[in-house]
Amino acid sequence: MLRVAIPPLPPTLADHAERWFARLAAAAPTTWRIERVPESEALVRLRTVTGEKPPAAIGGRWLVPVSGHANLVRDVPPEAFQGLLDGSIGDWAEAGAPEHLPVRRISVLDDGYRFATAETAVGRVRSLATIPDPGLFALVEPSALAPFLRVLRIAGQDPLRPDGNDALLPGLVEWLVVEGPLDLLPPENFAPFELPRLRTTTLTFAGDIVLGRTVHRIMAARNDWSAPFRGVASELGWADLTVANLECALTMRYLPPDDPYTLRFLTLPDAVAGLELAGIDAVSLANNHSMDFGPLALFDTQEILRKADIASFGAGRDLDEAVAPRSLEVGDVTVALLGFDGVSAGWYGAGADRPGTAPLEPELVQRAIRAAAAQADIVIPFFHWGVEYTLIPTETQRKLARIAIDSGATLVVGSHPHWVQGMEWYRGKPIFYSLGNFVFDQEWSLETKQGLILHLWFHGAELVRYDLVPVLIEDYHRPRLVEGRQAFVILARVRSSSEALASSPLAHP
Numbered sequence: 484m485l486r487v488a489i490p491p492l493p494p495t496l497a498d499h500a501e502r503w504f505a506r507l508a509a510a511a512p513t514t515w516r517i518e519r520v521p522e523s524e525a526l527v528r529l530r531t532v533t534g535e536k537p538p539a540a541i542g543g544r545w546l547v548p549v550s551g552h553a554n555l556v557r558d559v560p561p562e563a564f565q566g567l568l569d570g571s572i573g574d575w576a577e578a579g580a581p582e583h584l585p586v587r588r589i590s591v592l593d594d595g596y597r598f599a600t601a602e603t604a605v606g607r608v609r610s611l612a613t614i615p616d617p618g619l620f621a622l623v624e625p626s627a628l629a630p631f632l633r634v635l636r637i638a639g640q641d642p643l644r645p646d647g648n649d650a651l652l653p654g655l656v657e658w659l660v661v662e663g664p665l666d667l668l669p670p671e672n673f674a675p676f677e678l679p680r681l682r683t684t685t686l687t688f689a690g691d692i693v694l695g696r697t698v699h700r701i702m703a704a705r706n707d708w709s710a711p712f713r714g715v716a717s718e719l720g721w722a723d724l725t726v727a728n729l730e731c732a733l734t735m736r737y738l739p740p741d742d743p744y745t746l747r748f749l750t751l752p753d754a755v756a757g758l759e760l761a762g763i764d765a766v767s768l769a770n771n772h773s774m775d776f777g778p779l780a781l782f783d784t785q786e787i788l789r790k791a792d793i794a795s796f797g798a799g800r801d802l803d804e805a806v807a808p809r810s811l812e813v814g815d816v817t818v819a820l821l822g823f824d825g826v827s828a829g830w831y832g833a834g835a836d837r838p839g840t841a842p843l844e845p846e847l848v849q850r851a852i853r854a855a856a857a858q859a860d861i862v863i864p865f866f867h868w869g870v871e872y873t874l875i876p877t878e879t880q881r882k883l884a885r886i887a888i889d890s891g892a893t894l895v896v897g898s899h900p901h902w903v904q905g906m907e908w909y910r911g912k913p914i915f916y917s918l919g920n921f922v923f924d925q926e927w928s929l930e931t932k933q934g935l936i937l938h939l940w941f942h943g944a945e946l947v948r949y950d951l952v953p954v955l956i957e958d959y960h961r962p963r964l965v966e967g968r969q970a971f972v973i974l975a976r977v978r979s980s981s982e983a984l985a986s987s988p989l990a991h992p
Contacts, residue, residue: 484516488525499542510669527663542659546622549632553617558636596622625681628947687722688937690918695731695748697924698960708753711922712761714963720762729766734783747775769797769822770867774831778838797822805833805841808855819859825868856891860944869900876916884914905980924959932956
């Protein structure tokens, strides 16, 4: 008789164990009797280990380290990660946080990792939402991810990025292994297997891009029309779909203004090379500068973008075209992008027979998003709105965002204030009020040089993760990725704005 012990396991590993036991029973000699027994009576046992794949592994699962978004740590050194796992680190400051924050290790019993010792245990990952502790630390299965959790990078590597380094990932795998006299077991019990990876669709958004004024003069002087994007192209281009707000005309029809302080933005068609280098797939033209040089320059811009295979939305030859969603097939889903101008639609807005931008008006937003939601899996309006140089969104913005979500928007993204702003949740969907400047020449304050790249991960049409990547604009035209103290300052501003929103409930519009 072969006595086998199978301990209580999370569902994913329990499935591996059941399949292994069925193979064992089918492959064993007919004279054998195979029986499940308690561990104390077993000759063969199953157990779980983390790290490199053991020779006797019969299954396994990926795990992803997570914390709360209010925890400013984004990247953990390997030695600190080990300390978080074994409990020797009790404060996030020891893992690189700029402030003291107690670590609260939480075991997730069904779709996460069970620590040997933990402060708290929950049944499923979704239950972590009931623990509003930014210092939480857990390991969860990628298929159970939820956007209220921040996925931590380890030594700069993101376990869910397609350009990540898989060499790091074995440390984030829990293996199911067999212990006992392995020579008694049929060889097919140790057949090779693949760990399933979570299939996601990734979308990336960047804020305001102005290629006119000082940015234009720098590109022209250097004869380098991709100069603004060279430091961030790799951070933008890996996503399945990358979107930004383009606030200028691309045309040969007029000369760029000589005035270094002009508020009318224009550059040459050559500048589309930078958008191409950055892998930008679509741009919103629903803003207060896409019509600076009139309808003909707008049409030139649209045509230049079209020839570069960059979709545009949020402006058009008439109102119907301006508010129409731009639907794009991305992997297995259809994404509808809409742009609305809440700044200049009073003078640049499209009409029934007038070119221009899509006005940010509640009835238009509601009607357009409902139409898009009837045809697309993911619907994202990109709003140009708010008050310049402010940290807290207005009540009007908050009401418009709620109208968008009530109408079927998956989430809302915004820009225009020239500062980063916070985010809030409404009906379980996120609203990102301002990603700040991205390519701009406003060097006169730290806040106007700060920006965010927003990464979104979808499993089908469900948002499972978001990440905000801070950038700092230098030399009047060039954003670069920042880490450490510079990143913490930007993320702390987002957190401050978000906390102000959370403490100021808004009634349903």
